[in-house]
Amino acid sequence: MGDMADDLERTMETPDEPEQEKLGPTGKFPDGKLSPDDEGEINLEVSCGPGVVKLDFGIQVRWIALPPDGALELAALLAAHAGKATAALEEQAPTILKSGGSPS
Numbered sequence: 001m002g003d004m005a006d007d008l009e010r011t012m013e014t015p016d017e018p019e020q021e022k023l024g025p026t027g028k029f030p031d032g033k034l035s036p037d038d039e040g041e042i043n044l045e046v047s048c049g050p051g052v053v054k055l056d057f058g059i060q061v062r063w064i065a066l067p068p069d070g071a072l073e074l075a076a077l078l079a080a081h082a083g084k085a086t087a088a089l090e091e092q093a094p095t096i097l098k099s100g101g102s103p104s
Contacts, residue, residue: 023058034065048081051089 026041033040042064045056066074 023056025059031065031067037062038065046077046081048085049088050092051085053078053081053085 021043023043023045025039026043028041029038030041042057042059042061044058045054047054047056
């Protein structure tokens with residue numbers, strides 16, 4: 001399996017980068033068909049904005065399955081985007097709220 005983080009990461013912070021792969025199904029089954037309802041590999045996009053992390057699968061998705069290393073890579077990618085989303089939200093917060101005070 002390739003570096004999933006490189007395959008997944010496309011953020012709102014870099015909108016000028018060309019889209020690397022089309023979102024949605026690829027028609028491939030890299031680990032074989034796992035169950036009768038397995039619809040195969042899917043390209044997704046992870047992005048973030050102030051206070052939100054978004055996963056875009058390009059289609060409706062019922063379930064996903066990942067090998068353990070892939071799950072860890074996705075978890076790390078989501079955590080990194082969560083940090084960026086939190087920082088972006090804090091940048092937008094009024095100064096009085098940032099300092100722990102309350103608005104008058």
